[in-house]
Amino acid sequence: MGRSYEIHPRPADLGAGWNLKLLENGQEAGGGVFPVEEENASAGIAWWNGLTEEKRRHWLMMAASAIPAAARHAYLLAEAYNEALDEAESWVGVKS
Template identity: 70%
Template sequence: MKRTYEIHARPADIGDGWKLTLLEDGQEAGGGVFPILDDDPHQGMTWWNALTEERRAHWLMMSASAMPAAARRAYLLAHAYNEAFEEGESWAM
């Protein structure tokens, strides 16, 4: 029995984030959705203010924007992907 997984981006109009599909011998055997949750602006600013200049530069680069809100979105997208990846890796072991 071979276990693999796929992670695909979800469209923004249905919540953005990622869709995990778990496969067993090439057949879908489960999965999950890892959306970007709506973020409280206060929470986003607290996150931004806690970052070092280096981390701010990293997330601004990842967002391809100069706006802290875009950096926060890039962070949340990466976090959701990491959660999907970890679940997929657990499945595949």
């Protein structure tokens, strides 16, 4: 069977983000938690102001919202997922 992984969403009341399970021959051999990091409003505003209109549209679409704070959350959720995926792919030996 070898090495594999599972990435599952974390409940919002636990900080949202992702749970990573690293599996070896079907048995859990490790993992991690990749939460959406809390930040102050000024960081989100700076992020939004630095985006192009195209990027703003993209993140609003990903958030299914017209609210910039929701777009920022969608971005942070995607970043947390990418961190979990990077660790998972390293575990199974996938080269980026």
